[in-house]
Amino acid sequence: xxxxxxxxxxxxxxxxxxxxxxxxxxxxxxxxxxxxxxxxxxxxxxxxxxxxxxxxxxxxxxxxxxxxxxxxxxxxxxxxxxxxxxxxxxxxxxxxxxxxxxxxxxxxxxxxxxxxxxxxxxxxxxxxxxxxxxxxxxxxxxxxxxxxxxxxxxxxxxxxxxxxxxxxxxxxxxxxxxxxxxxxxxxxxxxxxxxxxxxxxxxxxxxxxxxxxxxxxxxxxxxxxxxxxxxxxxxxxxxxxxxxxxxxxxxxxxx
Amino acid sequence: xxxxxxxxxxxxxxxxxxxxxxxxxxxxxxxxxxxxxxxxxxxxxxxxxxxxxxxxxxxxxxxxxxxxxxxxxxxxxxxxxxxxxxxxxxxxxxxxxxxxxxxxxxxxxxxxxxxxxxxxxxxxxxxxxxxxxxxxxxxxxxxxxxxxxxxxxxxxxxxxxxxxxxxxxxxxxxxxxxxxxxxxxxxxxxxxxxxxxxxxxxxxxxxxxxxxxxxxxxxxxxxxxxxxxxxxxxxxxxxxxxxxxxxxxxxxxxxxxxxxxxxxxxxxxxxxxxxxxxxxxxxxxxxxxxxxxxxxxxxxxxxxxxxxxxxxxxxxxxxxxxxxxxxxxxxxxxxxxxxxxxxxxxxxxxxxxxxxxxxxxxxxxxxxxxxxxxxxxxxxxxxxxxxxxxxxxxxxxxxxxxxxxxxxxxxxxxxxxxxxxxxxxxxxxxxxxxxxxxxxxxxxxxxxxxxxxxxxxxxxxxxxxxxxxxxxxxxxxxxxxxxxxxxxxxxxxxxxxxxxxxxxxxxxxxxxxxxxxxxxxxxxxxxxxxxxxxxxxxxxxxxxxxxxxxxxxxxxxxxxxxxxxxxxxxxxxxxxxxxxxxxxxxxxxxxxxxxxxxxxxxxxxxxxxxxxxxxxxxxxxxxxxxxxxxxxxxxxxx
Numbered sequence: 074x075x076x077x078x079x080x081x082x083x084x085x086x087x088x089x090x091x092x093x094x095x096x097x098x099x100x101x102x103x104x105x106x107x108x109x110x111x112x113x114x115x116x117x118x119x120x121x122x123x124x125x126x127x128x129x130x131x132x133x134x135x136x137x138x139x140x141x142x143x144x145x146x147x148x149x150x151x152x153x154x155x156x157x158x159x160x161x162x163x164x165x166x167x168x169x170x171x172x173x174x175x176x177x178x179x180x181x182x183x184x185x186x187x188x189x190x191x192x193x194x195x196x197x198x199x200x201x202x203x204x205x206x207x208x209x210x211x212x213x214x215x216x217x218x219x220x221x222x223x224x225x226x227x228x229x230x231x232x233x234x235x236x237x238x239x240x241x242x243x244x245x246x247x248x249x250x251x252x253x254x255x256x257x258x259x260x261x262x263x264x265x266x267x268x269x270x271x272x273x274x275x276x277x278x279x280x281x282x283x284x285x286x287x288x289x290x291x292x293x294x295x296x297x298x299x300x301x302x303x304x305x306x307x308x309x310x311x312x313x314x315x316x317x318x319x320x321x322x323x324x325x326x327x328x
Numbered sequence: 329x330x331x332x333x334x335x336x337x338x339x340x341x342x343x344x345x346x347x348x349x350x351x352x353x354x355x356x357x358x359x360x361x362x363x364x365x366x367x368x369x370x371x372x373x374x375x376x377x378x379x380x381x382x383x384x385x386x387x388x389x390x391x392x393x394x395x396x397x398x399x400x401x402x403x404x405x406x407x408x409x410x411x412x413x414x415x416x417x418x419x420x421x422x423x424x425x426x427x428x429x430x431x432x433x434x435x436x437x438x439x440x441x442x443x444x445x446x447x448x449x450x451x452x453x454x455x456x457x458x459x460x461x462x463x464x465x466x467x468x469x470x471x472x473x474x475x476x477x478x479x480x481x482x483x484x485x486x487x488x489x490x491x492x493x494x495x496x497x498x499x500x501x502x503x504x505x506x507x508x509x510x511x512x513x514x515x516x517x518x519x520x521x522x523x524x525x526x527x528x529x530x531x532x533x534x535x536x537x538x539x540x541x542x543x544x545x546x547x548x549x550x551x552x553x554x555x556x557x558x559x560x561x562x563x564x565x566x567x568x569x570x571x572x573x574x575x576x577x578x579x580x581x582x583x584x585x586x587x588x589x590x591x592x593x594x595x596x597x598x599x600x601x602x603x604x605x606x607x608x609x610x611x612x613x614x615x616x617x618x619x620x621x622x623x624x625x626x627x628x629x630x631x632x633x634x635x636x637x638x639x640x641x642x643x644x645x646x647x648x649x650x651x652x653x654x655x656x657x658x659x660x661x662x663x664x665x666x667x668x669x670x671x672x673x674x675x676x677x678x679x680x681x682x683x684x685x686x687x688x689x690x691x692x693x694x695x696x697x698x699x700x701x702x703x704x705x706x707x708x709x710x711x712x713x714x715x716x717x718x719x720x721x722x723x724x725x726x727x728x729x730x731x732x733x734x735x736x737x738x739x740x741x742x743x744x745x746x747x748x749x750x751x752x753x754x755x756x757x758x759x760x761x762x763x764x765x766x767x768x769x770x771x772x773x774x775x776x777x778x779x780x781x782x783x784x785x786x787x788x789x790x791x792x793x794x795x796x797x798x799x800x801x802x803x804x805x806x807x808x809x810x811x812x813x814x815x816x817x818x819x820x821x822x823x824x825x826x827x828x829x830x831x832x833x834x835x836x837x838x839x840x841x842x843x844x845x846x847x848x849x850x851x852x853x854x855x856x857x858x859x860x861x862x863x864x865x866x867x868x869x870x871x872x873x874x875x876x877x878x879x880x881x882x883x884x885x886x887x888x889x890x891x892x893x894x895x896x897x898x899x900x901x902x903x904x905x906x907x908x909x910x911x912x913x914x915x916x917x918x919x920x921x922x923x924x925x926x927x928x929x930x931x932x933x934x935x936x937x938x939x940x941x942x943x944x945x946x947x948x949x950x951x952x953x954x955x956x957x958x959x960x961x962x963x964x965x966x
Contacts, residue, residue, distance in 0.1 A: 085877065101602050103714075108604045111828070118826050118881070123872050126880055128394060130567040132607045133708070135492055136398040158711050183538055184878045187394075191515065194395050198507045202500035203459045207379040207777045208450070210457035214414065217468025226461040227486060230493060234397055263459050 074100045074161060077169040078113060080125055083182050090182065092171075102162035106149060107132060107139060109161055110172075126185040132157040134298060137233035140240070141186045142173040147237035147296035155235060155298040175236055177245035179283040190236050192282040193250060199278035200271040201254045203263050216262050226260035229253045231299045241296035244285030249293035251279050252309035253301050259312055269316035276313055331584075331936060331951045334738040335439040340957050341421075344443040347739070351782050352789035356384030361793030363388060364784060365532055365547035367519045367574050370399035371491070371769060372752025373553030374498035375776030381505035383781060388545060389502065389511055390534060392518040392569055392883075397499045400555055400567040401772060404491025405612035405705075406475060407483035408455075408769040410448035415472050417480035421445045424482065428767060429958045431477045431657055432732070432760020433910035433926065435587070435934070438957055439739060440757045447774040452484055454777060458497040462486050475765040476613050477657035477965070483766040488612055488704050494769055498776070518883065520811045522550065522578045522748065525803040529578075529748035533804075533811045537883060540876040542815070544808050546799040548791065549747045549784050552578060553776065556731030556753040558591060560891050560898065561843065562835025564728035565597055565610040571887035572894045575735050575754050579897075583743040584936040584949060586736035586756035588894070589902035592763055592911045593844050594729035595661035598712050599681040608727035609712055611684075611705055613765045616654045618689035618698065619722070621645050621661070623682050627672035633683055633721050644668055652965040659762040659911045659924075660965060662726035666844050667922060676723040685721035726844060730768060732759040732911065733901075736936040736951070740783035741775060744936075749784060751775035756934065761910025815875050818885045823868035827884045830865045834858070834888070834895055842899050847915045851903040855896060862892040897937060897946060904948065907931045928960050 076097040083090030097113050104112070107129050114124035130138040134155040141156050143149035149159040164170060172186065180188040218226075230253070238249035255272050258264030264271075287306060294303045336343040336350075354362070362385055366377045369391040377389045391399060413419040425445040429436060452470070456462065462484050463471040472481040486493040505511040516537040523531040523544060531546040557572035558564040579585045596615060597608045622643045624636050644664055646653045656664070665682050668674060675681050690698055695718060699706070706717045713723070734756040735743050741757070743750050752772040759767065837857055841850035865888070873879045908917040908924035909931070917925045934951040 101604065103601045103712075104604055105606075108606050111606055112604050115826055115828065118870055118872060119824075121872065124881060126878055130393060130398060130569045131400065131403045132568060133403060133609050135403050135489065136393070136400070136567060137395075138393065138398050154711060158708075160711065160714070162714060187878060190394060194397070194503065194513070194515075197397075197500060198503040200507075202504045203457065204504060205454075205457045205501075206382045207375070207454060207501070207781070210450070210453040213412070213452045213456040214469050216456075218464055219468050220464045220466050223461050223464040223468075226459075227463075227493075230461050230486075230496065231489060233492075234395065257461065258459050261459050261461065263457055 074102055074164070074166045076100060076164065076167070079169060079171045081173040082125070082185055085184055086181055100161050102160065104161050105132070106143060106156045106159040106161065126187050128187050129157060134158040135233060137235035140175050140188060140190070140235055140237070142175065142240060144171055147175070147240040148298055152295070153298060153300045155233070175240035177239045177284070179245065179247070180236060180239060192284070193234050193236065193247070195282060196247070196251060196275055196278045197254065200267070200274035203258060204267060218261060222260050226257050229260065229301065229305050230257040232301050233299055235298060237296040237298060238293035239284065241292040242285065243290055243292065244288060246287045247279050247284040248287040248306050248309065249297065249301055249303065251275050252305040255312060256305040256308045259308065268312065269319065272309065272312045272316050273320065329744070331736070331949055332738065333437065333951060334740055335437070336739065340438060340442045343439055344446055348782060351786040354384070354785050354789050358793070359384030359785070360386065362386065362549070362788050363547040364549050364551060365545060366390070366551045366553060367532060368399065368553035368555060368754070369396035369499070369502070369513070370401035370553060370555060370752060371495055371498055371772035372776040373399070373551070374495065374502045375773050376551055376553060376751060376780050377511050378498060378501035378505055379777050379781040380784060381508070381510035383785065385510070387505070387511040388514065388547060390514045390517050390519060392516065392537060394515055396502065396513050396515060397496060399495065400570055401495045401769070402492045403567065404769055405488045405610065406614045407473065407485035407490045407766040408451065408494060409475070409482050409766045410452045410484060410770065411445055411482060412449055412452060414470060415481045419480040419482050423480065424448060426958055427478050428758070428764060429760070429955070430963055431762055431764040433762055433924070433963050434760065434928070434932070434955060434960055435590070435909055435953065436758055436760030437953065438955060442957070444758050444771060444774050447778045448770050450778060451770060451773045455494060455497050458501060460486060460493045460497045473614060474617060474655065476616060476655050476661065477652070477764045485614070491769060494773065498773070519554070519574045520577065520886065521807045522581045523803050523807045524581045524745060525801040528746045530801065531799060531804060533807045535811070538878050540874070540879065542808055542811050544799045544804040546804065548788055549749065551749045551751060551780060551784065552735065552754050553752045554754045556734070557894065558728040558731055560835065560895055561728040561839050562831050563600065563605065563608050565594060565608050568606065571890070573887050573890045575750070576890045576894045578735060578743070578745070578748060580939050582745045582939070583748055584736040584938050585733070585897060586934050586936045587733040587901065588898045588937070589842065589905060589912050590732035590761050590910065591728060592658060592730040592732060593662040593726045595658055595665055595726050596684060596724045597727035598709065599676055599723050599725035600678065609708070610727070610729065611709060611722065611724060613658070615684060615702060615705060618693070618701065619654065619684040619686050620688055621654055621682055621684055623668045623673040623675060633685070642668070642673070649965045656965050657762060657764060662844060663913060665726055681723040681725045683721035684724045686717065687721070690718065728843070730763055732756065732761060732763055736934065740786070741780050742783065742787065747787065749780055751780050761912055814886070815882065818869070818871050818882060818889065819875055821866065821869050821871065823870050825868050826870055827881055827888050830861060830869060831888045831891070834861055834891060837861070838895055838898070842902050845913045845915050846902050848903060851899045854899045855903070858892065858896045858899065865889065865892055900946065901935055901937065905931055905935065932960070
């Protein structure tokens with residue numbers, strides 16, 4: 074197959090950036106979108122052109138590194154896959170394919186398709202955990218967890234932190250990402266003690282990082298490579314309201 | 329220098345307890361005076377960072393990924409072993425220990441493996457307390473399944489994403505310590521050298537992958553948790569960024585490398601498709617619980633699988649290993665696949681695959697049950713191959729997956745450089761010549777949560793505090809200069825061939841000559857060829873751009889340059905070990921029916937290689953292995 078690629082090139086954060094056109098020739102339909110970029114990069118380097126920078130690592134849809142808008146869709150038009158699992162057989166031969174980085178104020182571009190997603194780490198840092206030191210944990214089977222709760226927790230925990238939800242949202246909201254972590258821990262008995270504080274702290278940090286608000290477009294769920302459900306946003310909102318009503322005075326936040 | 333593994337005296341079950349009591353400790357206020365550098369934030373690194381910080385140490389954690397949560401542990405699918413014996417299969421610490429020693433083909437250290445089995449249960453407790461959503465039965469208790477090389481159900485799992493969930497647990501525990509101000513995480517930062525001053529590991533040299541700045545970081549101890557080196561083969565199940573640089577650079581600075589030729593080829597991966605394929609995707613070994621592996625009886629039988637009648641199929645694992653059948657250990661299953669492909673009975677394009685067939689399981693258990701158990705894996709298979717594994721058997725093929733070899737460490741997980749600790753896949757310690765499924769996660773977390781925090785404290789307890797931050801020793805400036813010069817050299821070649829082209833060439837050579845089967849002739853050829861590829865690399869590699877920016881080609885070039893040296897060490901180790909054991913199969917040493925033939929009289933030892941100098945052969949040291957609890961015996965899965 075042959076494609077014309079329209080790729081965002083931006084030397085660094087200070088550069089204004091622009092689209093460049095490249096030809097991708099003799100692409101096997103069994104290549105992933107990233108492997109096609111490898112092929113184009115090989116050709117570019119042979120011509121002495123700086124290769125296209127893009128984040129990638131596991132190439133099997135679990136590490137959450139790869140992040141690119143393909144024809145206007147986060148991770149491309151196929152549902153429930155990351156860009157590394159998007160195969161070229163889904164495109165039309167001869168098609169022009171536009172590839173851009175995530176666009177969000179909270180995800181500044183570092184170079185080409187590479188963006189800075191460290192805001193996600195800072196949200197987790199604000200409370201996305203259960204406070205238990207190593208050693209001295211109780212026997213694992215001492216607290217049974219209903220299978221349904223465990224399954225729902227797992228549905229939420231499947232998030233790979235790629236940022237597609239933010240990229241797809243017209244408001245660049247991180248609600249689905251935050252909701253997934255809140256819900257994962259809220260579904261389990263171990264997560265109850267810190268449940269209220271967790272949701273307040275994580276949402277506060279999310280707002281500080283410059284993500285937008287959720288206005289129920291559900292684009293996040295459509296773009297999510299793990300199909301994380303928007304019902305978890307409802308869970309987050311419920312938990313947030315309940316916690317905000319009974320909010321302790323400031324100063325009691327850290328222990 | 330002699331190798332002292334520091335194994336505690338006394339009977340195996342009491343060794344760890346006794347040693348733990350004897351280790352010196354630091355209370356949290358004293359621990360604050362020490363800085364520990366941790367490289368790598370996978371299961372081993374993140375769990376060590378969290379635990380050391382909880383105990384008061386100042387931790388600097390480094391990873392090359394853009395977030396600590398993306399380390400390659402995340403891709404582990406199947407599960408984690410523990411001797412909980414919840415399903416009442418008569419499992420025990422003894423049995424897990426026994427299985428792991430036998431699985432490793434008697435090339436691991438009994439004391440370490442016993443400790444691993446003892447710690448396994450506490451890991452599950454810890455992870456559940458952190459909120460890891462393990463699979464559960466309808467009664468709400470934890471579920472278990474079986475895995476290759478084992479007859480009991482002792483594997484805990486979270487769908488097909490166990491590694492992800494365990495890593496998120498460790499990452500979250502570490503981020504909690506970031507919030508507490510005791511851990512600083514440095515993402516997009518790659519370790520390029522180790523600093524050894526006055527005979528001790530005192531720091532590392534790192535490159536900021538965004539700004540390109542090269543800096544030295546000083547600490548009181550250094551912990552390497554940098555994973556394995558299967559990407560030496562170019563195509564593997566590992567992430568693209570996995571590399572040997574941290575451990576190989578430490579090796580050049582004086583850390584001995586143990587059993588580098590012990591690599592694991594995983595039997596159930598999606599077969600190779602074409603030139604630009606960048607990785608081989610693993611299909612979890614758990615599939616072998618219900619799938620049956622077969623090839624046609626006849627060579628060159630190209631009929632579609634549905635048209636091959638039962639009588640003309642060879643379920644070769646069930647035939648050769650009736651006792652374990654499709655659950656034979658990885659090395660044996662991979663080698664058996666290679667044997668049938670070498671006979672010309674392989675299937676699919678290139679004839680390098682075998683069938684993994686679920687038709688019987690679907691008939692017996694229903695399609696719904698299979699969907700529940702493996703749905704995500706079947707979907708993944710469909711995405712990659714465009715084939716429906718519910719309708720026709722999967723095509724699978726062996727692929728490089730894990731490195732049992734790694735830097736030599738003693739019972740305290742300290743390398744031959746004082747103050748340098750090595751944990752997880754990066755060390756050599758627990759899996760011998762072959763790792764059993766679901767044991768890597770167990771080892772990474774045992775090392776990180778439960779062992780290294782104690783042994784690092786013991787090491788530092790006798791030392792003056794407050795040296796941290798001091799990069800004044802001339803060794804720091806010297807190491808930094810060397811890294812900068814090397815970077816300039818890579819950028820200065822301005823050749824015509826891409827880094828990937830050299831990596832592919834090396835990978836193919838290693839796969840052919842130091843892969844699933846090895847011979848003196850092939851290894852000798854590889855040892856002659858590798859220096860030629862290395863020379864060509866330094867004359868003709870094309871690395872565009874500069875050093876003061878995000879430059880992914882430059883990052884790769886540094887890693888491939890190290891592989892081009894390390895590959896020689898692997899081949900040398902494989903050539904010297906004139907026996908077959910576990911994943912190391914020397915064609916000269918096999919039984920009449922093609923099984924690996926160990927030579928305990930000559931090779932019952934750990935081979936630890938000391939770096940000599942560029943152009944000099946490395947020096948071999950031997951740590952003899954003794955087997956008291958599990959007597960040396962032929963490893964049979966028949």
